[in-house]
Amino acid sequence: MQVDNKLLDDLARVAGGAIGALTGLRGEVEAQVRQQFERILSQMDVVSREEFEAAREMAVKARTEQEDLTERVTALEALVATLVAERELSHAAPGPKRSARAHGAADQTPAPDAS
Incomplete structure (x- = not known):
């Protein structure tokens, strides 16, 4: 029985x-693969995560500002259209009639003859 136990102990030690x-080999393979990927990525024209996030934030801010400005321009266009329409209505509507005197008819009397 001891021979079987010794054989099993040896097999367990070998395993x-x-x-x-294999664990050490796995770690070494992972390190080599990581280094190779880093080398490939450094040769490529790829932005870092930080640069990407900064550009993304700038794009979101620009989009928000553009939407706000679009709303403001739309509101201003509506205001201008309303003011133009009011002005056209006030000029098109006949005003109260004025007397001839109000139009300067009194100034049109002939001047006395000096001769």
Whole structure:
């Protein structure tokens, strides 16, 4: 029975050592893959996450300001249209009739003859 236990202990040690070696190998492979990706990305013209987020925030701010300005322009156009319409109505409507005297008829009397 002890021979079986010794054999099992040896197998367990070999398996543990293999697992340890595979774990170390896995970590090394991951590090190599990460380095290779970093090297490829550094050669490409790719923005960093921070640069992307900053540009995104600027775009959101610009879009919001553009929408606000569009609303203001629309409101101002409506105001101008209303004022133009009111002005046209006030000029088109006949005003109260004035007497001939109000139009300067009194000034049109002939001057006395000096001769």
